[in-house]
Amino acid sequence: CNNHINSCIDSYFRSHICIDSHFLSDSNNSNESYIYNFICSESERGKIRESKNDKIRTNSNHNNLMSSKDFDITKNYNQLWIQCDNCYGLMYKKVEMNVCEECGHYLKMTSSERIELSIDPGTWNPMDEDMVSADPIKFHSREEPYKKRINSAQKKTGLTDAIQTGTGQLNGIPVALGVMDFQFMGGSMGSVVGEKITRLIEYATNHCLPLILVCSSGGARM
Ligand SMILES: [Zn+2]
CATH class of the missing domain: 3.90.226.10 (2-enoyl-CoA Hydratase; Chain A, domain 1)
Structure with missing residues (x-):
């Protein structure tokens, strides 16, 4: 019986560790994908931040480059998106299993x-x-x-x-x-x-x- 329980838990974790490769194209919730697309296009236009290839920028630089209106937008979207510690890619906060969609890096969890x-x-x-x-x-x-x-x-x-x-x-x-x-x-x-x-x-x-x-x-x- 213990063995059975162990194998159940094992397969459960294993199934969750697999990253769904179709996650991006398979978003059923149109609202969520709308928000995701919006954030992506905003960041592409450089309004919220510059492209992820820019790597690290200091906070003071970041603030100087943005008007206060843009800063408010950023503050609002802080609730919605997170940034990967490894590749600095942006993604919608409810990312599958807290694994970066770009590089597979495990993001922090509370x-x-x-x-x-x-x-x-x-x-x-x-x-x-x-x-x-x-x-x-x-x-x-x-x-x-x-x-x-x-x-x-x-x-x-x-x-x-x-x-x-x-x-x-x-x-x-x-x-x-x-x-x-x-x-x-x-x-x-x-x-x-x-x-x-x-x-x-x-x-x-x-x-x-x-x-x-x-x-x-x-x-x-x-
Ligand atoms: Zn990443």
Whole structure:
């Protein structure tokens, strides 16, 4: 039975890793493809940005070259498009599996995006969501008190710490899932991350659930 579950999960991931080559031509949603085409043509005309072959430009240059009206347009479309870190290609934000259509580079994902991608809709049950760091040693780093750094990371990400754990179904299979979030202090492990992973493993063991950990961490928090 375990073998069966493993092979199901395996084939599920494999099917998702394959990039749909027909993704561009096969957009069923005419609205989405309209927006996509609009953004592409705008960028081709150089209104939003110059062609992707220009490679890196600094932010200050970028702003100077644009009128405030253009900047507003750019701000609005920030919600809609993303840029590849590798080839600087522009693409519509809901890109298939967060894989660059131009070069196949894996784009950054938040922990929530990862959960949304992996877990069947409506089946996610988060665990220990309210667990927060207590800072018992009143740690002061050179820049800022630890407590302050935690607070600003919480504000920035909307998370309590650098991992989300819980249970849900993956293609109908009950699983325990933990996803680290690099945006929260580099996905680093403090007391909360350690405790949540331990509890998740214990829960999965006790309930005979397959355990999946998505690791994106700079290491231990120091
Ligand atoms: Zn790319």
